Amino acid sequence: MAFLGNCVCLNEVDKYGAPAVNGVHKSDVESSAAANSEELRRKKRIKYLTYGVAFVVFQTIVIVIFSLTIMKVKGPKFRIPSVTVENFSVGSSNSPSFSGRFNCQFGVKNTNFGQYKYDNATVTFAYRGTTVGEAIVSKSKANMLSTKKINLSTELSLPSTTSSEWNSDLSSGILPLTATSSRLNGKVTLMFIMKKKKSTQMDCTMELVIATQSIQSIKCT
Secondary structure, three states: OHHHHHHHHHHHHHHHOOOOEOOEOHHHHHHHHHHHHHHHHHHHHHHHHHHHHHHHHHHHHHHHHHHHOOOOOOOOEEEEEEEEEEEEEEOOOOOOOEEEEEEEEEEEEEOOOOEEEEOOEEEEEEEOOEEEEEEEEOOEEEOOOEEEEEEEEEEEEEOOOOOOOHHHHHHHOEEEEEEEEOOEEEEEEEOOOEEEEEEEOOEEEEEEEOOOOEEEEEEEO
């Protein structure tokens, strides 16, 4: 009978599940562990998704900045920052003429992240519309984010002029001059493979002071 009683008790245990340990059934522990495991997997998925979104946003920002700065090609600037005068002589009101030598420093400013190679260009100096001299800027290159400086000398000569303002210019002691160029054509090379055509022109005004034989008020656009 005792044996039968024990069998009945075992059958009751099998029927109603594992016995409780410290008041907690084994099935409850397993359910809690499974829930915790699922929660951990969910948090990992959220973390990986967050990392993925952050990476995509970062890459997008980098591409936008790269496109707006490094890959954006801008036209160069062709200027004449300084001029010195030598052997200058000027006529009179009855003999409207002058001659001399200009020692010029030209500059090709390249603000791109790539080398700029340009062709020949001609710079023309004029007094009130009359050409008084020319300088040839030979083809060369300006490195990225730098200014190529070219030093040239040219002879200026005004044999005569019919300008009605000669006498007033002579009286003021200042001769207004202009320096304009033909189109400076070239190409900007980016990443050693991309080439984009860019060109520019010089358009400058300046004043020649007769008394000091010097140039002042150089303005370029």
